Amino acid sequence: MSAEYKIGLQPVADNDAQGAAKDVFENAKTNLGFIPNMYRTMANSPGYLGTYANGYNAFRQGSGFTPQEQETVFLTLSRENGCDYCTAAHSMIADKISKLGADELTAVRSGDALPDAKLNALSAFTKHVHDERGLIGKSAAEAFIAAGYSENQILEVILALSVKILSNYSNHIFHTGVDEAFSSYKV
Secondary structure: OOOOOOOOOOOOOHHHOOHHHHHHHHHHHHHHOOOOHHHHHHOOOHHHHHHHHHHHHHHHHHOOOOHHHHHHHHHHHHHHOOOHHHHHHHHHHHHHHOOOOHHHHHHHHHOOOOOOHHHHHHHHHHHHHHHOOOOOOHHHHHHHHHOOOOHHHHHHHHHHHHHHHHHHHHHHHHOOOOOHHHHHHOO
Protein backbone atom coordinates (compact mmCIF):
# COMPACT_ATOMS: atom_id res chain seq x y z
CA MET A 1 0.00 0.00 0.00
CA SER A 2 1.30 3.47 -0.68
CA ALA A 3 0.07 6.96 -0.03
CA GLU A 4 -1.36 8.91 -2.92
CA TYR A 5 0.79 11.86 -1.93
CA LYS A 6 4.57 11.62 -2.15
CA ILE A 7 6.54 14.21 -0.25
CA GLY A 8 9.14 16.05 -2.35
CA LEU A 9 11.85 16.28 0.32
CA GLN A 10 15.00 14.39 -0.59
CA PRO A 11 16.74 11.86 1.69
CA VAL A 12 19.40 13.51 3.86
CA ALA A 13 23.03 12.76 2.93
CA ASP A 14 25.53 11.77 5.63
CA ASN A 15 27.30 15.14 5.64
CA ASP A 16 24.04 17.09 5.80
CA ALA A 17 22.64 15.42 8.94
CA GLN A 18 22.15 17.86 11.81
CA GLY A 19 21.65 17.49 15.58
CA ALA A 20 19.83 14.37 16.68
CA ALA A 21 19.80 13.11 13.08
CA LYS A 22 23.60 13.17 12.96
CA ASP A 23 23.74 11.11 16.17
CA VAL A 24 21.23 8.59 14.81
CA PHE A 25 23.22 8.29 11.56
CA GLU A 26 26.45 7.65 13.46
CA ASN A 27 24.80 5.04 15.69
CA ALA A 28 23.29 3.30 12.66
CA LYS A 29 26.65 3.13 10.91
CA THR A 30 28.23 1.65 14.05
CA ASN A 31 25.45 -0.82 14.85
CA LEU A 32 24.10 -1.75 11.42
CA GLY A 33 26.96 -0.91 9.11
CA PHE A 34 24.69 1.34 7.03
CA ILE A 35 22.11 4.11 7.36
CA PRO A 36 18.63 2.81 6.53
CA ASN A 37 16.68 4.71 3.87
CA MET A 38 13.99 5.39 6.46
CA TYR A 39 16.44 7.30 8.66
CA ARG A 40 17.55 9.40 5.72
CA THR A 41 13.99 10.50 4.95
CA MET A 42 13.03 11.09 8.59
CA ALA A 43 16.17 13.24 9.01
CA ASN A 44 14.43 16.05 7.12
CA SER A 45 13.10 16.78 10.61
CA PRO A 46 15.86 16.03 13.14
CA GLY A 47 13.28 16.21 15.95
CA TYR A 48 11.12 13.64 14.18
CA LEU A 49 14.02 11.22 13.73
CA GLY A 50 15.27 11.87 17.27
CA THR A 51 11.82 11.24 18.75
CA TYR A 52 11.51 8.03 16.74
CA ALA A 53 14.98 6.82 17.80
CA ASN A 54 14.40 7.64 21.48
CA GLY A 55 11.05 5.84 21.55
CA TYR A 56 12.39 2.86 19.59
CA ASN A 57 15.38 2.48 21.93
CA ALA A 58 13.19 2.89 25.03
CA PHE A 59 10.90 0.11 23.80
CA ARG A 60 13.81 -2.17 22.93
CA GLN A 61 15.56 -1.63 26.26
CA GLY A 62 12.73 -1.28 28.76
CA SER A 63 9.57 -2.98 27.51
CA GLY A 64 10.11 -6.23 29.35
CA PHE A 65 9.27 -8.08 26.13
CA THR A 66 11.65 -10.70 24.74
CA PRO A 67 13.22 -9.97 21.33
CA GLN A 68 10.68 -12.34 19.73
CA GLU A 69 7.81 -10.53 21.47
CA GLN A 70 9.17 -7.13 20.41
CA GLU A 71 9.21 -8.21 16.77
CA THR A 72 5.72 -9.65 17.11
CA VAL A 73 4.51 -6.23 18.28
CA PHE A 74 6.40 -4.29 15.59
CA LEU A 75 5.36 -6.67 12.80
CA THR A 76 1.72 -6.65 13.87
CA LEU A 77 1.67 -2.84 13.85
CA SER A 78 3.60 -2.52 10.58
CA ARG A 79 1.20 -4.98 8.93
CA GLU A 80 -1.87 -3.20 10.31
CA ASN A 81 -0.51 0.18 9.20
CA GLY A 82 0.26 -1.22 5.73
CA CYS A 83 3.97 -0.36 5.89
CA ASP A 84 5.84 -2.61 3.49
CA TYR A 85 9.20 -1.04 4.43
CA CYS A 86 8.89 -1.77 8.17
CA THR A 87 7.33 -5.19 7.55
CA ALA A 88 10.41 -6.14 5.50
CA ALA A 89 12.87 -4.62 8.00
CA HIS A 90 11.28 -6.21 11.06
CA SER A 91 10.91 -9.55 9.26
CA MET A 92 14.66 -9.61 8.68
CA ILE A 93 15.32 -8.62 12.31
CA ALA A 94 12.82 -11.24 13.54
CA ASP A 95 14.43 -13.95 11.45
CA LYS A 96 18.14 -13.17 11.67
CA ILE A 97 18.53 -11.38 15.02
CA SER A 98 15.56 -12.09 17.31
CA LYS A 99 15.15 -15.68 16.10
CA LEU A 100 11.37 -15.62 15.86
CA GLY A 101 10.26 -19.05 14.62
CA ALA A 102 9.53 -19.40 10.90
CA ASP A 103 5.88 -20.39 11.52
CA GLU A 104 5.35 -17.42 13.83
CA LEU A 105 6.99 -15.05 11.34
CA THR A 106 4.80 -16.29 8.50
CA ALA A 107 1.67 -16.03 10.64
CA VAL A 108 2.31 -12.52 11.99
CA ARG A 109 3.17 -11.23 8.50
CA SER A 110 -0.09 -12.58 7.10
CA GLY A 111 -2.33 -11.75 10.05
CA ASP A 112 -3.05 -15.40 10.86
CA ALA A 113 -3.08 -16.90 14.35
CA LEU A 114 0.44 -17.52 15.62
CA PRO A 115 1.22 -21.13 16.65
CA ASP A 116 2.68 -19.93 19.97
CA ALA A 117 -0.28 -19.09 22.24
CA LYS A 118 1.49 -16.34 24.19
CA LEU A 119 2.77 -14.61 21.03
CA ASN A 120 -0.69 -14.96 19.51
CA ALA A 121 -2.23 -13.22 22.54
CA LEU A 122 0.37 -10.45 22.24
CA SER A 123 -0.32 -9.95 18.53
CA ALA A 124 -4.09 -9.99 19.08
CA PHE A 125 -3.83 -7.43 21.88
CA THR A 126 -1.52 -5.21 19.83
CA LYS A 127 -3.98 -5.31 16.93
CA HIS A 128 -6.81 -4.48 19.36
CA VAL A 129 -4.94 -1.43 20.71
CA HIS A 130 -4.27 -0.31 17.12
CA ASP A 131 -7.80 -0.90 15.87
CA GLU A 132 -9.48 0.68 18.90
CA ARG A 133 -7.07 3.65 18.95
CA GLY A 134 -6.16 3.03 22.56
CA LEU A 135 -9.73 2.59 23.79
CA ILE A 136 -8.83 -0.80 25.22
CA GLY A 137 -11.63 -3.21 26.03
CA LYS A 138 -11.75 -4.95 29.38
CA SER A 139 -11.84 -8.46 27.89
CA ALA A 140 -8.88 -7.68 25.60
CA ALA A 141 -6.80 -6.42 28.55
CA GLU A 142 -7.80 -9.38 30.70
CA ALA A 143 -6.81 -11.85 27.94
CA PHE A 144 -3.46 -10.06 27.54
CA ILE A 145 -2.76 -10.25 31.28
CA ALA A 146 -3.99 -13.88 31.46
CA ALA A 147 -1.42 -14.74 28.75
CA GLY A 148 1.35 -13.68 31.14
CA TYR A 149 1.82 -10.00 30.40
CA SER A 150 1.58 -7.07 32.82
CA GLU A 151 -0.35 -3.83 32.92
CA ASN A 152 2.98 -2.01 32.48
CA GLN A 153 3.33 -3.80 29.17
CA ILE A 154 0.04 -2.28 28.03
CA LEU A 155 1.90 1.04 28.12
CA GLU A 156 4.79 -0.54 26.22
CA VAL A 157 2.44 -1.67 23.44
CA ILE A 158 1.19 1.93 23.22
CA LEU A 159 4.81 3.13 23.06
CA ALA A 160 5.49 0.70 20.20
CA LEU A 161 2.34 1.93 18.44
CA SER A 162 3.58 5.50 18.76
CA VAL A 163 6.98 4.57 17.33
CA LYS A 164 5.38 2.69 14.43
CA ILE A 165 3.12 5.64 13.63
CA LEU A 166 6.25 7.76 13.22
CA SER A 167 8.09 5.25 11.04
CA ASN A 168 5.16 3.80 9.11
CA TYR A 169 3.57 7.13 8.27
CA SER A 170 6.83 8.73 7.14
CA ASN A 171 7.50 5.70 4.95
CA HIS A 172 4.04 6.14 3.45
CA ILE A 173 4.55 9.76 2.46
CA PHE A 174 8.12 9.26 1.25
CA HIS A 175 7.36 5.97 -0.53
CA THR A 176 10.61 4.78 1.10
CA GLY A 177 12.46 2.14 -0.89
CA VAL A 178 13.34 -1.06 0.96
CA ASP A 179 17.06 -1.29 1.75
CA GLU A 180 19.08 -4.10 0.19
CA ALA A 181 19.59 -5.63 3.67
CA PHE A 182 15.83 -6.16 3.97
CA SER A 183 14.96 -6.87 0.32
CA SER A 184 14.55 -10.64 0.61
CA TYR A 185 11.74 -9.98 3.11
CA LYS A 186 9.68 -7.66 0.91
CA VAL A 187 5.94 -8.11 1.11
